[in-house]
Amino acid sequence: MLYIDVDAMSKLAHWNALPLLPKITGFAWEEVVTVSSLRFRAQRCREKADGKVFHHADAAIRIIEHLELMGVAGTPDPAILSELSSLPQIDEGEAVLLSLTLGDAQGVFLTGDKRALRGLAQNEICRRFARRILVLEQILEQCLAQAGHKWVLANFCPYKHIDKAINAILGSRCDTGVENLMDGIHSYLGELDRLHDPSMLYSFDDAVR
Structure with a gap:
């Protein structure tokens, strides 16, 4: 299963990248899960964006449409959930999804929250996430x-500003060429790759699906 946090779902919806996700990741929509609370937030924003998770109502509508295709989250292991919930950089929804990822032999976690990853890297449980975390820079690539x-x-350019790293990669004028785009992507991925050894970052080359 592919477990996606609210931050990543929202940003991918703004960038119109959700339709590409099954082809990119190899997970069919029924194998994709997010937190149930996202549905209620998206429904509230389908008429008027909240300026936080949703900067345009169209993004909320896209998420509602895709939620209809997605799977249902199971029940996380209480012990793992408790350990992850104790990390201040990880919010409640992320803790649930990370717990579910560890409970799934082929689970992968897609996130847009770099702060959570840095917090995770400081905890011993990080070793269990080796090659199991996808980030938005990988999706952009x-x-x-x-x-x-x-x-x-x-x-991506109309809403590049909603993610600091993506905004920097695309540049202020958003006319960056392919070579510079790739250099920017690999620079950010290199930083995340070095957070922990073994690396948490998912490897498309090693994936068997």
Whole structure:
């Protein structure tokens, strides 16, 4: 299963990248799970964005449409949930999804929260997430490879500012060429890769699905 936190779901919806996710990750929509509370927040924002999770009502509508296709979260292991919940950098929803990831032999966690990853890297439980965490920079890289440079600029640029790293990678004028885009992506991925040994970052090359 692919477990996606609220931050990543929201940003991918703004960038119109949700339809590409099954092809990118190899997980069908029924194998994708997020927290149940996202549905209620999206429903509240389908008429008027809240300016926090949703910066445009269209993103809320896209999420509602995709939630209808997605799987249902199971019950996390209480001991693992308690350990993850004790980390101040990880919020309640992330703790649940991370717990479910560890309870699933093929579970992968997709997040847009770098603060949570840095907090996780400081805890011994981090070792259990080796090669099991996807980040938005990896999704951007895959979108570039599969949908192309023009598609990335057209879809990411209008809301590039909602993610600090993506904003920096795309540049202030959002006219960055492919080579510079890749350099920026790999720079941020290198930083995350070095947070822990073994690396937490998911490897598309090693994935068997």
